[in-house]
Amino acid sequence: MKLHEYQAKTIFADAGIPVPDSRLATTVEEALDAVDEIGYPAAIKAQVHVGGRGKAGGIKIATDREEAAQYAEEILGMDLKGYTVDQVLVEAGVDFVDELYVGVTMDRGEGQPVLMVSTEGGVNIEEVAAENPDAIAREHVDPSFGLHPYQARKVVYEAGVDADVALDVASILSTLYDLYEENDASEIEVNPVMITSDRDVVAADAVMNIDEDALFRQPDLAELAEESYEDDLERKAGEYGFDYVRLSGNVGIIGNGAGLVMTTLDLVDYYGGAPANFLDIGGGAKAERVTQALDMVFSDPNVDSVVFNIFGGITRGDEVAKGINEALAEFDEIPKPVVVRLAGTNAAEGMEILNTDLIEVEETLEDAVQRAVKNAEEVAQ
C-alpha cells in the first residue's frame, strides 16, 4: 500500500526529519492561499500514486503568483498515467547545492532489510542501480537486532557523502529505519535529500509503502489505505476483499489461487485476447463470493466476455457448481457471455449440474480460454 508524499512527509516531520514547509490543496484557490503563506519559489506537486511525476508534468516550480495559479490549474484535474490528480502539495522551494538518495527496503533474496545511500540523488535510482551499481552503498540490517547506529554512519561514509553533512544524513537514515520498523513499511525512500547552501539537510521527496499484510496492526495507516483507491472498481474489490488488478483488455477473468489466475491471464494473451483483470476469489466458491466476483467483472465497461476457471481442490466441484448456479440466479440477465471450467475433485459432476442456459462450459483450461477469447471478439464487433 502506497502513501502519498504528503502523508509520508507528515510521518517524517513527526519523527523529527526536516521537510520543507508545505500545505495540501484541492482547488486553485487553496493552492494560492498556500503559496501566499509559504512564499516563492514554491513547488506544486501532484499527489497521485505514480512514479516519475516530474517527467510526466505533475511537478512544477512557481516563481510568482501568476505561475502558481497557472500550474495549479494545469495540475489539478490532469490525468497522470491513468490517475486523475485531485490534490496537490504546495511546498516551499529548497535552494539546494547537492542531492542525495537514501532508502530502506527489504532485500528479498537475503531476507533482510537493507539501507541504501547514493550521492547520485534526484535521478531515477533504478537506472543508477542498473547502470552504475557501485554508486549505491548498501548495508544489511539483522532484523533480530535492529539497526546499530554505526551502520547508518558506515553506509553514509561509504557512499561518499560530504563529511560536514554526513552525520546529519546518518541521523535521517537512522530515523527512517525506525519508521520502517514501527510502521511495517515495505519501502521508504527519500529521493532527493537536498543539501542547502547553508549545509542544512532536507527531505525534499518522500516515498513510503506499507506491507499490506501488516495493516491489521497498523490501524492508523489502514485508514489511509481506505482513502487511497483511485478507481471505483479497485474500491469495490477492496470492499469485497478480493485480490484484484484492473488491466486494459476486454476478457474478464475470475479464478482461484494467484498462480492459476495469472496463468489464465497469460493464456488469454497467448490465444490472442487481452485480459481485462486479475481476480482471485480465493478458496472454495460460495454463492455469495461468486455473485460478488461476477458483479466485479460485469461492472467493468471494458469487459466483453468472461472466463471463470476454478480448480476445486478440497472444495468439491459439485459444491462449486451449486454456488455458481445460485449466483447466476441473482442476475436478471447475464450481460456478457460467461465460459465456466471446473477442474479437480468431482469436476465432472459439477459440470453436469451447471446451468448451461446461462453459461457455456468447457472441460479444459485451454478450451475455456479460447472460447472466451472468441466470445470477446464477437461481442466487440
Place this chain on the structure above:
Amino acid sequence: MSIFVDDDTRVVVQGITGGEGKFHAGQMIEYGTNVVAGAVPGKGGQEVSGVPVYDTVDEAVEAENADASVVFVPPAFAGDAIFEALDTDLDLAVAITEGIPTQDMAKVKKRLSEVDTRLIGPNCPGIITPGESKLGILPGNIFADGNVGLVSRSGTLTYQVVDNLTERGLGQSTAIGIGGDPIIGTSFIDALEAFESDDDTDAVVMCGEIGGEDEEQAAKFIGEYMDTPVAGFIAGRTAPPGKRMGHAGAIVSGSGTGTAQSKIDALNDAGVPVGDTPEEVADHVEDFL
C-alpha cells in the same frame, strides 16, 4: 523414495482447533498422514479427530514423538507459531498461513539460519509424497505415486499441472508448494537439490511466477548441478509492473526486474524447456521419460 516427508513422518498440527486446522487435520488423517498431536495454547487435554491436543509444541514432541509440524495459525500469531516450531528442533515445519507480515518473516528467516529445522512456506499449499503422507491442504486425490518431482510457488497452479501429469499416467515422487511470499523458508534451489539426490525422481517440474530472482538463481543451479531433466512454467507474463498479483511476492518491480521473460530466458539458457501452457509442461515431461 521421496523428499522431506514419507510414511514415517510424525506430524503435530499447530492450530488444530481452528476451522482450517480442524478440517485439514481430518483431511490429512484420511489421506494416511501420521497426525500424532495438535498444539494450541489453552486447549491442552482436548481431542480433535481422535488426536490429542497439547498446549505447546514442546509437550506434543515430548509425548508423541512428533518430528514435523503444520502451521494453521492466523497471520498475527503465525510468526510466533513458526518460532515455536523452530525452537523445538523439529525436522520440518510447514506454514500454510497466508498474510504474515514480511518483517515477521525476516526475523524467522534469520532464526532459520541458526537451527536445523527446514521451513516450507509460508503462504503455501504444503507438501505431499503421494500414497505416503501429505502435510498441508493439497487435494490428495489428484496426485498419483510416480517419479516426477514438482516444486511450485503457487497452490492451484500446482494442482492444474499435477492434474495434467496424472491424467497421462505421470505420477509424482513428491510435490512441494514453496509459497508465494517474498520471504520463504525453502527455496527452489533447496527443493531441486533434494530432487537431484533422490533416486526415485527421474524428472522435475518447476512452476515459478513473477517477482524476485529465485527462478533465475534456480535456473543457474539447474544448469550447473543437475542431471535430472527439468521442465518449467512461469506464470505472470501479462502482469503489469508495480501491481501485486495476488501473492505478496508476485510483483514486477517498477524498474522491470522480476519479469516472466527474464525467468523464461534464464531457464531456457539452462536448457530447461518452458511450457506456454500447463499442457505443454506435461508434454515436456513425457518427452523426458
